Amino acid sequence: MPVARKLGVIARNALDGLEHLVGGLGTAVLAFAAMFGVLITAAACVIGVGLLIAPFTLRVVRAITQRERSRLSRWRPDEDLASPVRLPDSLIQAVRDRDVLRELAWVGCHGSAGFVLGLMGLALPLGAVRDIVFPLYWRLLPESEATGQLSLWTAHDWAGAFAVTGEGLVFLVLSALLIPGMARLQERYGRKLLDAEYADLHLRIAELTATRAAALDAHTAELRRIERSLHDGTQNRLVAVNVLLGAARRALARNSPNVDDVLVRAQDATEQALAELRAVVRSILPxxxxxxxxxxxxxxxxxxxxxxxxxxxxxxxxxxxxxxxxxxxxxxxxxxxxxxxxxxxxxxxxxxxxxxxxxxxxxxxxxxxxxxxxxxxxxxxxxxxxxxxxxxxxxxxxxxxxxxxxxxxxx
CATH class of the missing domain: 3.30.565.10 (Histidine kinase-like ATPase, C-terminal domain)
Structure with a gap:
């Protein structure tokens, strides 16, 4: 692979990772606030007040985690995260629900580690850009503040200013190398904790229940159709054949000349009944x-x-x-x-x-x-x-x- 192409891939990965970290920083702020809300609710449960606000707290946590699921799914559309079907009805069920416990664990993890990763991901490139353009404004700074982000050099002259620029280039390279890994780390625990364990199973059970009901309805409708076809068609033809055969026997007993006509009509009715019976059979399985x-x-x-x-x-x-x-x-x-x-x-x-x-x-x-x-x-x-x-x-x-x-x- 040519060097220019490699650099382009690195830059693209770094920008994608930076976008992910910045987006994660937004949900990390929400998770940080939710983490304190959960802690306050847990502490208030000691005096009983927390039991009243716990359902609201869980709904807030669910709303934040749903936002994070959407964000992670947009980043990798081919790896969509499953969402829980619904919140448990009671607090006791919620405490025992594994999806709720995993969401609470994500709030603690993302509100701390995710917040730090987001800040670092934002600070590294911003500090690198600050140091790279340092020669443009270093003369405007007080001498004690004319340093790079690590304060390795104090710029007393142009050589010191460009040394800070070199420091910025180093941090820019480090940012390009570290940010994709930081983004993957932030994504990894999010996907591990927020991929609902039983959502697919619950949805599949609901789908199979509806499918079973549809199958029973279809089976019942098919039985009705077959019964109607046999009753309205074949059965009437067979009744007609029976009547005609009875008439033929009576005509034969009287030596009536109409016996042959009656038998022809009975044969025609029999053929029609057979044709209708074949049609019913073909409709079941051609x-x-x-x-x-x-x-x-x-x-x-x-x-x-x-x-x-x-x-x-x-x-x-x-x-x-x-x-x-x-x-x-x-x-x-x-x-x-x-x-x-x-x-x-x-x-x-x-x-x-x-x-x-x-x-x-x-x-x-x-x-x-x-x-x-x-x-x-x-x-x-x-x-x-x-x-x-x-x-x-x-x-x-x-x-x-x-x-x-x-x-x-x-x-």
């Missing part, structure tokens, strides 16, 4: 997903759609059967809505997989204005996707176009 692949199944859906539809599928390998069935359901329901409500001239289905996520996008050039509250089946699509811990977004401004995006875990 056979094409088992026999062929998801892109082939989506191509079959697109070919049957009344609106001209193009499928762009870039999928290597197979996903879990439940994931493919959900993706198929999403596309089938969305294309049904496109055909019924959108007045679109064309539609596009895009499918691709990236790492452990399957991405499905359906876009049409219709009139837009789709709203899942209007009962067009969009709410059922959302529930089905969320039941698989996926993500569903709908963008349908008035006038179009309408875009449905679905992300499903498939790792």
């Amino acid at each position: 056979p094409v997903l088992i026999e062929r692949s998801l892109p082939d199944a989506l191509s079959a859906l697109a070919a049957a759609c009344p609106v001209p539809c193009m499928v762009d599928a870039q999928l290597d390998g197979r996903c879990a059967t439940s994931v493919e069935a959900t993706a198929y359901f999403v596309v089938a329901e969305t294309l049904t809505n496109v055909a019924k409500h959108s007045q679109a001239r064309s539609a596009v289905v895009q499918l691709f997989r990236h790492r452990t996520r399957l991405f499905v996008t359906i876009r049409d050039d219709g009139r837009g204005g789709a709203d899942e509250r209007e009962g067009s089946g969009i709410d059922g699509i959302r529930r089905r996707v969320e039941a698989h811990d996926g993500e569903f977004t709908l963008n349908s401004p008035p006038g179009g176009p309408t875009t449905v995006r679905v992300t499903l875990p498939c790792g």
